[in-house]
Amino acid sequence: MLNTLSRGLARVELFTAALLAAAITGLILLNIVTRALGNALYWTDELAIHAMVWMAFLTTSVVLKRREGIAVTLLVDALPAGARTVVALFVDAMVLFFAVLLFVLCWRWYEPAMLWATGFDIDAFQMETFNFIYSERTNTLGIPKFWSWLCLPIFSVSLGLHGLVNLTDSLKGLWPGQRRLA
Template identity: 25%
Template sequence: MKPLKFLGYLCALLLAVQVVVVLWGVITRYALGNQAGWTEELAGYLLIWISLMGAAYAVGTRSHIAISLFPDGLPPARRRRVNRIIDGLILCFAVAVMMVGGSYYVWLTLSLGQRAPSLQLPVGLVYLAVPVAGLFVSFFQLKDLIYGRD
């Protein structure tokens, strides 16, 4: 399965799980009079994963927010050069901040043994979304740098 397709399915699955979790929280709050405490926490953690995986998906489909006024006004050869520079900067950010910094943060929270209050999950699993998203962004940016944009 292609990485972009996998990422799309992963985002859809995470969103479906989040809908079920939030719906269960609403049902337990209003029908049973006492909300299940874990639903709000899990919904927040799923939102983190959905946001970061969705951002990586947007990079892969080139549907992310971009200021294209400057590059679009350039001749084609210069536009390609500017786009390659932009792709390189995004790649540097994804590797340095998301993959390296995110991995360090995951390691730090796992080594400190931080756990989520309700779910008792290691908080590092939540933060793992940052380096995973960075890996996808790096892959898509490398592909664009090597093969060019579609």
């Protein structure tokens, strides 16, 4: 079930990343045209940057799910099969550890329980926590920055799911005949 959920989530992430890539291209072309006409739309740069950040995190999650990250495998390739399995297991465990750590840090950053406790009153939340995440705004778009930063907790949950599936598959790979494809 987790494997199916992970595969489905990866498809959604790739589709969303493709839409963002198209949007980035359109925004940059729009910016070029409006600057050439002498009436630049400055918000297009900022929106393209935010879209690019979201696209990068979505695709990174899929790349790590597929175990296709850039790596120097010279040492690992020289190891015997058993040691390569242990290294793969260690890498999968580190990816999962990073996802959990990032989620915990995002939870502490966003503080949703305290936001709930203050009745979603941003001023009361800020006075209670001295955390101004919900009041900071982007320079040209004027939208709250936390919407853009939501890519981090979403990435951590997605990466956690993919990392858990990969770790489970690696553990099953320790016993012959039980390896599942991710």
